[in-house]
Structures are given as C-alpha cells and as structure tokens.
Amino acid sequence: MDSLGQSEQRVVWTVVGSDIGPLLLAATGDGLVNVVFHATGAVRDRALDGLAARLGTRPVEAPGSPLLREAVRQLEAYFAGLARDFDLPLDWSLVTGFNRRVLRELASGVPYGSVVGYGELARRVDRPGAAQAVGMAMGANPLPVVVPCHRVVESDGGIGGFGGGVATKRRLLALEGVLPEPLF
DSSP states (O other): OOTTSOOOOOOEEEEEOOTTSOEEEEEETTEEEEEESSOSHHHHHHHHHHHHHHHSSOOEEOTTOHHHHHHHHHHHHHHTTSOSSOOOOBOOTTOOHHHHHHHHHHHHHSOTTOOEEHHHHHHHTTOTTOHHHHHHHHHTOSSTTTSOGGGEEOTTSOOOOOTTOHHHHHHHHHHTTSSOOOOO
16 A cells, blocks of 8 residues: 555566567456567567556566466467467456557457457457558557457458558467568
C-alpha cells in the first residue's frame, strides 16, 4: 500500500530466448502485459523505461514469478510445435479503444494456422474501411506472438509489415504451417 492506502501495481519481467530471438516478457498482477522482440541491451532498457512510465512503477526482474514461468513454458511449447494456443491471463491496460477491440477479436477469432486480412479484421469489429487503422493496431500490439498479429496479412496476398521484422513474421507463419519454412 502506498501512503494514500492504494495498492501499488507490481510489474515483473524476464527475458527468454526463442526461435525468433530474445523476448522480454512483463506481467502485472492482472496478467501478461507486454512482449518485446529483440530484447537485449538498449531495446530491453527502452522497453522497461516505457513500462515504468506507462504503468507508474519500475519493473522488477523476476524470472521465478509464477505467471512469467508459465508464459515461458507456453512460449517454449509453441516454438517446439507442441502448443497452438496460449492460456494466460492478459493485462490489456497498455491498449484501449479501437485497438483493444481489434486485438481482442484477433486473439479470439483467428486461430493457429490461419490468417486474416486487415480489411476483414476491420469488418469483424464493425469498422469496414478501417484496414489502415487495423494495421496501426497491429503495430501497437503490446502482446505480439501471444496476441497473434503475425496472422494479419494484406488482402492481395502480401505478408504486410511486422514490429518484429518481416523475417520474424515469416518464421512465425511457417511455424504455424501457413508459409513454407524459409530456406535461410
């Protein structure tokens, strides 16, 4: 409790190695709140500074946290091809409004091994014509991989952009059987 009698939010984090490079995982008491690609050095430090600013408390490294341990276990199973879904509590506090609606629809309505177009996802949240806004929501996704923004592609068959890089998006789609495994 702080001096006003309010509970202070605790944010814990760890970095885990994966087939797509190091991922920073951060969680609050409500659930997994952030997944960050390429989480070494300056990228990790910027992510932690951003979380501190947005959540009002400095994240604490705690790889033994039960939620983080479970997130690591599920990510390892996903990358090993042993799991298709994530069953983790998610803290949606870093995303609001339209972006939250889009990401929730993506998480619940686009299963492993499938893709959806930006325009189709816009239609699903009753905003036809908002394909570009869906693209912006994908770019703002604080929980990539777990909330699978890599499954959103262009309607003309293009792969589209990705915060972790297009090569990472290709690897994730190949893992899920949507694309052939990259040769190199």
